[in-house]
Amino acid sequence: MSTRSEGPDADLSAAIEAGFAGHGEPPAPLPGAYVAAGRRHLRRRRLATGGGALGVAAVIATIALLGSGGTPQGAPDRTPVVDSPSAEEDSTAAAKPVDDPATRVREWLSPGQVLGYDGEGRLVVRPGWEVVRRVDNPLERTAPAGSLGAVVTNGEKTFWYLLDFDADSNGASWDPVGKAYARLEDWLTSQVDLARSSESEQGDDDSQEGQAVWVEFEPGTDRLIGVNGARIVDQRLDPAIPGFAEPGERTAAAEVVRDGRTWFVLVRPGPVFSDNVLVDPAVLAEPTMAALLDHARRQYASGEGLR
Structure with missing residues (x-):
């Protein structure tokens, strides 16, 4: 990772x-x-x-x-x-x-x-x-x-x-x-x-074992796909969250349902799989994509991030 x-x-x-x-x-x-x-x-x-x-x-x-x-x-x-x-x-x-x-x-x-x-x-x-x-x-x-x-x-x-x-x-x-x-x-x-x-x-610099990966960039396209039981409800490509990824890296945000619960996921490149940062809608002002992006921008602008 x-x-x-x-x-x-x-x-x-x-x-x-x-x-x-x-x-x-x-x-x-x-x-x-x-x-x-x-x-x-x-x-x-x-x-x-x-x-x-x-x-x-x-x-x-x-x-x-x-x-x-x-x-x-x-x-x-x-x-x-x-x-x-x-x-x-x-x-x-x-x-x-x-x-x-x-x-x-x-x-x-x-x-x-x-x-x-x-x-x-x-x-x-x-x-x-x-x-x-x-x-x-x-x-x-x-x-x-x-x-x-x-x-x-x-x-x-x-x-x-x-x-x-x-x-x-x-x-x-x-x-x-x-x-x-x-x-x-x-x-x-x-x-x-x-x-x-x-x-x-410690044994493999490219390992992402243990990380939750629910959303991936679909190879050869500009869209996301749900993996590991996650179903995508909404997605936004390149949502412009300064500090979330390196300049020029592809990013995205998605609303997904998994095991009966709704989550938001911020996505950026990882060494093997896409790096997923999960956000519970309950911490947002309202459970919308716009509220997610506002929250994420504030967190990364503060230098604190989301994890």
Whole structure:
């Protein structure tokens, strides 16, 4: 699968800098971000960590405590250069208990991140935020490794999270509710699919295994065809969504019905199959092609994209 940034690297850097500038209130989460905790690495929509990929397809079992989404990868990771701590700083750090909540938040959550695992696989929640729904182990990791899908809110903002933990590193992916999906289960399915696609890429740069492909460009024509059980209701070629594809690449949008549900799909070239970006009509102002294109243009103009 080809990798695409959903927004300029400058936007990501600016968001991180803005996070460090906050006083008291935690910085606003970076939508659609990936964090390898403890290493301070930030990547767009990636779930491959450490020396291996993150897991396989999951049977998502939802455990509701309370009721209650372009392609990845930003700039290459760079190891920060830091000054050696002074003796006074060493003394202060030694006096601070390892289990101190503030220390755990500082050590294991990046700026903008509100939920994650620490080095022992324990959940870390930024003060002021609450986990209101959990989906246990959607990545089907084998103990002592684990994964978690979650809904997290501070009463004003709500985010969906997918966390991963193993002996080598931790990972987190998150999005604001309603960016492209209206249901947590659909969002988690997309994230698990992306994790499988990431796993495949490690062995085959042209693989798109795990990605949902419901619409393809018909060979030799300028029209779309439905695949994998999807029926096209409406389609629009070259809908002019700046930032969605490389300049000059062929793009399209389609309204499809699959398994009794209606979806919108944005389509762009992929290494093997067309790259499909799904959007639930429930997140749009109205369930129309015009509303889809308005929503997509806003998302890509903001640098956030749709996944």
